[in-house]
Amino acid sequence: MRRALIALTAALGLVLVGCSADQEDPAQQLLAPHGLDGMQTTDLIDHMDRLGGPDRPSDLLASVRADTLLLSDGTTEQELPIEGEEFYLSFAPYLNQTHDCFYHSLTTCQAELPNTAMDVLITGADGEVYVDEEMTTFDNGFMGVWLPKDVEATLEVSVDGLSATQDISTDVQAPTCLTTIRLG
Secondary structure (H helix, E strand, O other), X not given: OHHHHHHHHHHHHHHHHHHHHHHOOHHHHHHHHHOOOOOOHXXXXXXXXXXXXXXXXXXXXXXXXXXXXXXXXXXXXXXXXXXXXXXXXXXXXXXXXXXXOOOOEOOOOOOOOOOOEEEEEEEEOOOOEEEEEEEEOOOOOOEEEEEEOOOEEEEEEEEOOEEEEEEEEOOOOOOOEEOOOEOO
């Protein structure tokens, strides 16, 4: 009887350890050291895109894809799904310097014009206006907007008599990072 009780206790302990290990989310483990765990993916993207140089985690890469946020610490990669019918587009108008980018990195992308107020207009191919407001670039020189998935639109940006226009898309094949908007 005693052996059976010991075996049962040991088996129950293994089951409980297995259950608690399964409940730990590896993506949240990557975020926890930076105080970013527990946030919804959309809130996490909004928050991280606004972080400036020294406030960005240097040992965490966070890359926005059409449907997921890809996290990596250099050895482990995890994805957080972007729920809902929205697409995150981060764009960085520039004057002289830019960089190639397709998937926006919340922890490494840096653009030329941080903290600059600009007029932004995003209009769908059907004429629907998605954004029409003055926006200020984040500390990283980018602006981020949530747009409906699967639309074709035109992005117009203007500041101090300079402007730029670019066609955009929000389908699953589209970039989440635009660095080709040269103000002129």
